[in-house]
Amino acid sequence: MEVGQLQRSFIEYISSLFNEGFLDAQFSQLQQLQDESNPDFVVEVVSLFFEDSERLLNDLTMALDQPNVDFKQVDAHVHQLKGSSSSVGAQRVKNCCVPFRNVCEEQNTEGCLRCLQQIKQEYLLVKNKLQTLFELEQQIVAAGGAIPMMQ
Amino acid sequence: MLISGKMSSCYDINVSCSNKNLNIGKKLKALIVDDDRVVRMVHKGLLKKFGVETHEAKNGEEAVLAHRAGACFDLILMDLDMPVMNGRQATQELRDMDVVSLIVGVTSTGEEEKEAFMNAGLDYYYQKPLTVDVVRLLVEKFKDDA
Numbered sequence: 001m002e003v004g005q006l007q008r009s010f011i012e013y014i015s016s017l018f019n020e021g022f023l024d025a026q027f028s029q030l031q032q033l034q035d036e037s038n039p040d041f042v043v044e045v046v047s048l049f050f051e052d053s054e055r056l057l058n059d060l061t062m063a064l065d066q067p068n069v070d071f072k073q074v075d076a077h078v079h080q081l082k083g084s085s086s087s088v089g090a091q092r093v094k095n096c097c098v099p100f101r102n103v104c105e106e107q108n109t110e111g112c113l114r115c116l117q118q119i120k121q122e123y124l125l126v127k128n129k130l131q132t133l134f135e136l137e138q139q140i141v142a143a144g145g146a147i148p149m150m151q
Numbered sequence: 152m153l154i155s156g157k158m159s160s161c162y163d164i165n166v167s168c169s170n171k172n173l174n175i176g177k178k179l180k181a182l183i184v185d186d187d188r189v190v191r192m193v194h195k196g197l198l199k200k201f202g203v204e205t206h207e208a209k210n211g212e213e214a215v216l217a218h219r220a221g222a223c224f225d226l227i228l229m230d231l232d233m234p235v236m237n238g239r240q241a242t243q244e245l246r247d248m249d250v251v252s253l254i255v256g257v258t259s260t261g262e263e264e265k266e267a268f269m270n271a272g273l274d275y276y277y278q279k280p281l282t283v284d285v286v287r288l289l290v291e292k293f294k295d296d297a
Binding site: 026032045076079082083088089 | 188190199200282
């Protein structure tokens with residue numbers, strides 16, 4: 001595929017991620033922080049987000065699998081997930097955290113399990129989408145092009 | 152502890168740091184206090200964009216210990232909910248130690264915590280995530296005071 005076409009695909013794809021609410025303005029903030037002195041900033045931050053989210057989702061799964069659920073612990077994990085997802089602009093993951101904290105406050109195990117399933121699903125979706133986006137970026141760079149800047 | 156870099160004599164806590172720019176003539180120095188490494192990395196990227204030298208602490212206690220060891224920062228970005236020592240306690244303790252740095256509370260909790268956090272000695276309070284525009288405003292405060 002020629003560079004121009006790859007760049008158009010990139011713009012189309014990233015626009016769809018914003019339009020469908022997978023990403024919000026915070027992701028654009030991260031893109032603004034990427035420059036020659038910090039060329040891999042977005043991929044580095046997002047990779048860290050993937051690692052930490054997977055650890056937190058595992059911790060949450062284990063915490064909710066206990067006979068006596070420690071809701072304070074569950075809430076702390078969700079709070080952390082909210083902080084990191086909002087920092088990278090993973091809007092749909094962040095949005096799942098509010099109802100999750102509410103059912104946690106109600107000590108509602110069933111509700112927590114439902115929210116956990118939903119947040120896992122949203123996390124996997126956005127991870128997949130971001131990986132596709134980064135692959136597109138690599139293809140553009142490999143073809144000798146520049147990554148288009150979004151407004 | 153993540154605090155790294157030189158803690159040279161210019162950061163002697165006995166030196167009165169009465170001016171807003173505590174490291175006059177040098178790069179601004181900031182301490183990022185947050186238990187979440189994704190947040191620390193984003194804040195580091197934001198501050199680096201404006202040429203600010205950054206240091207990190209994973210909780211309030213690390214921030215307090217760094218100051219006890221003689222560190223001095225122009226700007227401190229302080230999270231609220233952290234293990235070991237939260238941001239409110241750390242801010243209170245830093246103010247009790249006469250730390251005059253600009254301390255900015257940055258939290259993802261709602262407004263309900265704001266008053267108590269501000270009363271601990273914050274200069275400003277912002278909701279996460281911080282943006283380029285907010286950090287520009289913070290950095291410009293030092294220019295205004297210079």
